[in-house]
Amino acid sequence: MFAxxxxxxxxKDVAIEVKSREILYTTLFFAVSCVLVFAFAFVKxxxxxxxxxxxxxxxxxxxxxxxxxxxxxxxxxxGETLRALLLAPAPRAAIYVGKLLGMILLxxxxxxxxxxxxxxxxxxxxxxxxxxxxxxxxxxxxxGFAAVGTLFAAMLVRSRTRDVMLPILLYPITVPVIIAxxxxxxxxxxxxxxxxxxxxWIALLVCFDVVFVTLALWTFEPLMTE
Amino acid sequence: MKKAFGPLLILTAAMFACAPFLIAAAPYEATMGLVQKIxxxxxxSWFAMFTGVFxxxxxxxxxxxxxxxxxxxxxFASAEIAVVFGLMGLVTGPLWGRKSWGVWWxxxxxxxxxxxxxLIFIGYLLVRKYGGPGSEKLGAGVAIFGMANVPFVYVxxxxxxxxxxxxxxxxxLKPVMAGPFWFCVSAFMLLFALLLMLRLRLExxxxxxxxxxxxxx
Numbered sequence: 001m002f003a004x005x006x007x008x009x010x011x012k013d014v015a016i017e018v019k020s021r022e023i024l025y026t027t028l029f030f031a032v033s034c035v036l037v038f039a040f041a042f043v044k045x046x047x048x049x050x051x052x053x054x055x056x057x058x059x060x061x062x063x064x065x066x067x068x069x070x071x072x073x074x075x076x077x078x079g080e081t082l083r084a085l086l087l088a089p090a091p092r093a094a095i096y097v098g099k100l101l102g103m104i105l106l107x108x109x110x111x112x113x114x115x116x117x118x119x120x121x122x123x124x125x126x127x128x129x130x131x132x133x134x135x136x137x138x139x140x141x142x143x144g145f146a147a148v149g150t151l152f153a154a155m156l157v158r159s160r161t162r163d164v165m166l167p168i169l170l171y172p173i174t175v176p177v178i179i180a181x182x183x184x185x186x187x188x189x190x191x192x193x194x195x196x197x198x199x200x201w202i203a204l205l206v207c208f209d210v211v212f213v214t215l216a217l218w219t220f221e222p223l224m225t226e
Numbered sequence: 227m228k229k230a231f232g233p234l235l236i237l238t239a240a241m242f243a244c245a246p247f248l249i250a251a252a253p254y255e256a257t258m259g260l261v262q263k264i265x266x267x268x269x270x271s272w273f274a275m276f277t278g279v280f281x282x283x284x285x286x287x288x289x290x291x292x293x294x295x296x297x298x299x300x301x302f303a304s305a306e307i308a309v310v311f312g313l314m315g316l317v318t319g320p321l322w323g324r325k326s327w328g329v330w331w332x333x334x335x336x337x338x339x340x341x342x343x344x345l346i347f348i349g350y351l352l353v354r355k356y357g358g359p360g361s362e363k364l365g366a367g368v369a370i371f372g373m374a375n376v377p378f379v380y381v382x383x384x385x386x387x388x389x390x391x392x393x394x395x396x397x398x399l400k401p402v403m404a405g406p407f408w409f410c411v412s413a414f415m416l417l418f419a420l421l422l423m424l425r426l427r428l429e430x431x432x433x434x435x436x437x438x439x440x441x442x443x
Contacts, residue, residue, distance in 0.1 A: 160357075165357065212374070
C-alpha cells in the first residue's frame, strides 16, 4: 500500500516531466552555467586550483537541486493539486516518499551530466578511477540533500516568501552533506585515491540519510496538516 | 513563576556583579596569561546557547505533535535567546583566537558547528518573522531539523580538522579555576532562565491580546 502510493506519486511526476521536460532542462542548464561561473574563480593561469573540482561538483548539485525543489512544488501549487494530493486517502508519508524519489531521480540525471563535464573541463579524469565509490558518494549525498530539501520545499509551499526561505533554511542544514561530499570526492581525486577516507565519508552520509529520512517521515504528517 | 522572578533577578544581578572579581582573583593560565580569562564568559555563553537550542527543539516537537500553542511560544522565546548567547560566543571566541592562533577565525569543528547552529536559528527567526501565516509549523520543522543537525556538523567538521581546545579541558580544570568557571556558568544559566521568563511573558501577553481582538470581532 505504502510503496504503491509512493510509486504512483513518482510515476505522476515522471509522466509530467517526460511530457514537458521543463524542470529537467532548466535544472541542467542552470547546473552547467554554475560550473562555468566557477571556472572563472578557480582556474588560475590555466591551472585548476587543487580540490576545486570536488567543490564545484557539489555546489553545482546543491544550487541546481534548490532550483528544482522550488519548481516541483511550484507546479503543484500552480495547478492547485497539492491539496488534492494531501486529501487522498493515503498515508502522507507515502506522498513524501514519492516526491523524494522523483527529486533523487532528477538530481541523479543532472549528476550524470555534471560529473563528465567537470572531469572534462577541469582535467579531473581521476573522478572515474573509483567509479563505485564516486557513485556511492553521489547517491548517499543526493538522498540526504533531497530528503531535507523535499520536506522543506513542501512545508514552504504555503508560505509567501518561499523563494527566499528555501535556500536560507536548506543550506545551513545540509552543510554536513556538502562537507562529506566535497571531502569524499577530493579524497578520490588525489594522486593515489584515498579509499578508506571516501568509505568513511560514505558511512557518515548513510547515517545522515537514515536520521533525516526518518525525521522527515515522522514530521511530514504534522507539518503538512493545516 | 511570577513570584520567583524578583528574587532570581536580584540573585543573577549579584552574581554578575561578583563575577569580575572572582575572575580577576583566579590565577593566570601558564601559556595564555590574561587572554585565557575570556574563557570564563565564552564557554558559559555557549552552554546557555545550546540549552536554548535544545529547549527550542524539544518544545517545537511538543508543539508539532500535540498542537499546544504554549509550547510554540516557549520554543520561539528560547530560539531568540539562543541567538543572543550565540552572538556572544561568536564575539568572544575570535578575541581569544586572535591571541592564541594569530587569526580571527579558524575552520575548525567547534567553530564551524557554532556558526552553523547560529545560522540555522537566525533562519528560524527569519521564518517566524517573514514566513507569513503558518510560520509556526515551519519554524517547528526548522528547529527539529536544526537540533538533529548539531551532532552531524560536529562529527563531519571534527574529521575535517580541529584546532580548538578540546572540550575535555572543562572537567579537568584546577579547583582554583573551576570555582569561578562554574560560578559563571550558573550565572549565565540563571540569566538564560530570566530572559526566557521575560520573553515568554511578552509572548503570552501578545497571544492573549490576539485572542481578545478575535473575541471583539
